[in-house]
Amino acid sequence: MSSPAPSxxxxxxxxxxxxxxxxxxxLLGDPNRWRILSVxxxxxxxxxxxxxxxDMTESAVSHQLRILRSARMVSYHKQGRNVFYTLQxxxxxxxxxxxSEHLDEPEEDPGLAADSIAEANE
Amino acid sequence: MSSPAPSxxxxxxxxxxxxxxxxxxxLLGDPNRWRILSVxxxxxxxxxxxxxxxDMTESAVSHQLRILRSARMVSYHKQGRNVFYTLQxxxxxxxxxxxSEHLDEPEEDPGLAADSIAEANE
DNA sequence: ATAACCCATGAATCTCTGTTCAGCTATTGA
DNA sequence: TCAATAGCTGAACAGAGATTCATGGGTTAT
Structure with a gap:
């Protein structure tokens, strides 16, 4: 047994x-996924x-949504023949x-925000 | 003209x-880079x-270090024929x-910590 | 019922990324 | 000087990931 030990x-x-x-x-290493999330x-x-x-084909978007879905980053609901997606x-x-905001700060490398990342996985 | 506008x-x-x-x-999407960082x-x-x-070849490690170097995540100094690497x-x-710690929490998706990520890019 | 529309999926293709392999430089020790 | 060690790099190769293409299911409108 032995618990995982708080490494x-x-x-x-x-x-x-x-x-x-x-x-x-x-998951966040693809620019198009970021653009989709931004919308x-x-x-x-x-x-x-x-x-x-x-500016992607519907098919390409659909494939990416599948990935975002399985990562539980987006959710969706159907309405007639339409499918509406939302951030999870x-x-x-x-x-x-x-x-996104961190990246707006001038003169710095691509920026991130770690607390949100932590939360994003819960 | 027109400043970037705080989007x-x-x-x-x-x-x-x-x-x-x-x-x-x-950059952080490769398991071996994480292992290198962990060492x-x-x-x-x-x-x-x-x-x-x-448990990688020296060559493979060297290639990865090149990537981490250009991303300013590690730094190094030579000592004779040895090269010592450190976290930047x-x-x-x-x-x-x-x-790493976030991932130790049981019953959650792979976890992260966003504030650190923000800092990591400065 | 038929046509048009919205979306998902599998296969094929293409691209990007990481490792291996061979070779090269530099440094140390015999 | 010669051999061995430490590390870097470019090219080749292989695997993973993303897009395209073709197709099929489900829904709405005519």
């Missing part, structure tokens, strides 16, 4: 844990309109807002 | 900005020892620590 920083990261960390960051941050949107606003919750919204 | 969240993210955001997250979080380390501890600064250390 303070005293050992090399396990491969399994490193994998999980990398997977989350990879959703303005309010719920149909796939079709989403595609138009980010305020954590995701804060994540987008914080990272 | 509040009212428009679609520009492609250029989305790109920068994605690039930063991509460096324990103290400065030679490339050779680094390779041994994360406490921001990077905090980033690693926070994200």
């Amino acid at each position: 303070s920083i005293s050992e090399v990261l396990s491969y399994e844990k490193a994998q999980r960390m990398a997977e989350f960051f990879s 959703l941050a303005l309010g719920e949107t149909r796939v079709r309109d989403l595609a138009e606003r980010v 919750d305020h954590h995701i919204f804060n994540l987008y807002r914080d990272v | 509040s969240i009212s428009e679609v993210l520009s492609y250029e900005k989305a790109q920068r955001m994605a690039e930063f997250f991509s 460096l979080a324990l103290g400065e380390t030679r490339v050779r020892d680094l390779a041994e501890r994360v 600064d406490h921001h990077i250390f905090n980033l690693y620590r926070d994200v």
